[in-house]
Amino acid sequence: MTICLACLVDEKTIVLAADKMVSVNLPNIKFERGASKLSILANRFALASAGDALIPTEIINGAIAGIAESNTVAQAAKALKSAYVSERDRLVEELLLRPSGFTLEDIRDRQGKFRPEVLLQALQQVQNFRFDSVLLLAGVDESGAHLYTIHPPGNLRCFDALGYIAIGSGEHHALQTFITSNFDLPMSLNRAVLTAYEAKRRSEKATGVGPLTDMMVMRRDKIVKFTDAQLQQLDSVYAERVKSETDWLAKFEKADLKIL
Numbered sequence: 001m002t003i004c005l006a007c008l009v010d011e012k013t014i015v016l017a018a019d020k021m022v023s024v025n026l027p028n029i030k031f032e033r034g035a036s037k038l039s040i041l042a043n044r045f046a047l048a049s050a051g052d053a054l055i056p057t058e059i060i061n062g063a064i065a066g067i068a069e070s071n072t073v074a075q076a077a078k079a080l081k082s083a084y085v086s087e088r089d090r091l092v093e094e095l096l097l098r099p100s101g102f103t104l105e106d107i108r109d110r111q112g113k114f115r116p117e118v119l120l121q122a123l124q125q126v127q128n129f130r131f132d133s134v135l136l137l138a139g140v141d142e143s144g145a146h147l148y149t150i151h152p153p154g155n156l157r158c159f160d161a162l163g164y165i166a167i168g169s170g171e172h173h174a175l176q177t178f179i180t181s182n183f184d185l186p187m188s189l190n191r192a193v194l195t196a197y198e199a200k201r202r203s204e205k206a207t208g209v210g211p212l213t214d215m216m217v218m219r220r221d222k223i224v225k226f227t228d229a230q231l232q233q234l235d236s237v238y239a240e241r242v243k244s245e246t247d248w249l250a251k252f253e254k255a256d257l258k259i260l
Contacts, residue, residue, distance in 0.1 A: 001021075001023060001050055001051065001168045001169030001170070001206075001207070001208040001209070002018070002019055002021045002023065002037070002050045002051075002167075002168040002169065002170070002208060002209060002210070003017075003018060003019050003050075003166060003167075003168045003169070003170035003171065003173075003174055003200060003203040003204075003206070003209045004016075004017075004018040004019075004037065004038075004048035004049065004050055004136050004166065004167050004168055005017050005018070005136075005164070005165065005166035005167070005171075005174045005196060005199055005200060005203075006046075006048070006136060006138045006147050006164065006165055006166075006196075007163060007164035007165075007178065007183065007192055007195065007196050008145050008147065008160070008163045008164065008185055008192075009145075009185075009186065009187060009188075009189050009192040009217075010145070010185060010186035010187075011144040011145060011186070012140055012144060012145055012219055012220060013140070013145060013189065013192075013217065013218070013219050014046070014138045014139075014140065014145045014147070014217070014218045014219075015189075015192050015193055015196045015215070015216075015217050016038055016046055016048065016138055016196075016215065016216050016217075016218070017196045017197060017199070017200040017213065017214065017215045018036075018037045018038055018048050018200070018213075018214050018215075019037070019170075019200065019203075019204075019209050019210040019211070019212060019213065019214070020033060020035070020036070020037060020210055020212040020213075020214055021208060021209060021210035021212075022037075022053045023051065023052060023053055023208065024052060024053055024054055025052045025054075025132060036214045036225070037049070037214060038214055038216055038225075039060070040223060041060070041064065041067050041076070042064075042067050042068045042070070042076075043223075044076075044139055044140075044141075044220075045067060045070075045073065045076050045137060045138065045139040046137070046138045046139065046216065046218055046223070047060070047080075047135060047136070047137055047138075048135070048136040048138075048167070049133060049134065049135050049136070049167075050133070050134045050136075050167040050168035050169075050171075051132040051133040051134055051168075052132040052133055055087065055131070055132065055133040056133060056135065058087050058090075059080065059083045059084050059087050059133070059135070060083070061083075062082075062083030062086055062087060063079045063080045063082065063083035063084075066078075066079030066080075066082065066083070067079050067080065071141065072141045072142075072143065073137070073138075073139035073140070073141050073146040073148065074146065074148075074158075076137065076139060077137050077146075077148040077150075077156055077158075078156070080135060080137055080148075080150060081150050081154055081156045084133075084135065084150050084154050085153070085154040088129075088131045088152070088153060088154065089104055091129070091131065092104065092126055092129050095129075096125045096126065096129060097125070097126075104126075131152045131153065133152070134149065134150065134151050134152075134167045134168070135149065135150040135167075136148070136149050136165060136167050137149070137150070138218065139218070140218060140219055140220040141220065142220075144160075145160075146158065146160050147159040147160060147163075147164075147165050149165055149167060163183065163184070163185050164178045164183060166178075166199065166203070168203075168206075168208075168209070169206045169207055169208040169209060170200075170203025170204065170205070170206035170208075170209040171203070172206070173199075173202045173203040173204075173205055173206050174199040174200065174202065174203040175199075176202075177195065177198050177199035177202050177203075178195065178199055181195050181198070183195055189217070193215070193217070193234070194234065194237060194238075196215065197213070197215065197234045197235075197237075197238060198238055198241065200213055200215075201213070201238055213231055214226075215230075215231065215234075
């Protein structure tokens, strides 16, 4: 899998981070590459994805017109959700139903024409279909900064109230970092960036998360990608954080806690 995360800094600023691990289910292979997994849509929105790297391309192609016409992040999220559901339906028909002579229209509108056991089997196939793609959309509009995710089979959720979100196999490690750091709004840009970087690095403990890091900061009028030099600086700060924890443990490792 992967890790992609985003956090709000204040009402007009968002920080995003991701690894560069690519997964493709043809067959199941994983590798790192130099290209960014943080995509800019219509010069106003940022998209990241976890799961099969081939699926988001088709979703974006189906949503790009609606996203370009969107005046708000919520409208862009709804356009993305519509394309997400359409792509899932297309793959369900192509891979599961048509080889057996069914279509989604058959299941939805002509249920009375099939034997119950045949219909039940088809419904179970649709419900159990693995659509391996989760999307994270971030953007800033006139109302402020917003975070959305789309999970199978097309569930759209807004995470503005929480202020941060992560997707992929490293999401639990990343979210725990935000929680233990007492992440709350508003905060300084430096602290938000450092916390996001730490969340990404700690998520590397999870299977499938790569060591390469990609980050950006976005506002309504500007999207800035981090340079290699800036990422190296963050890595130095993070190394100090890890060393301080190690030193703290070493200090008390031989302390007499009078346990036994």
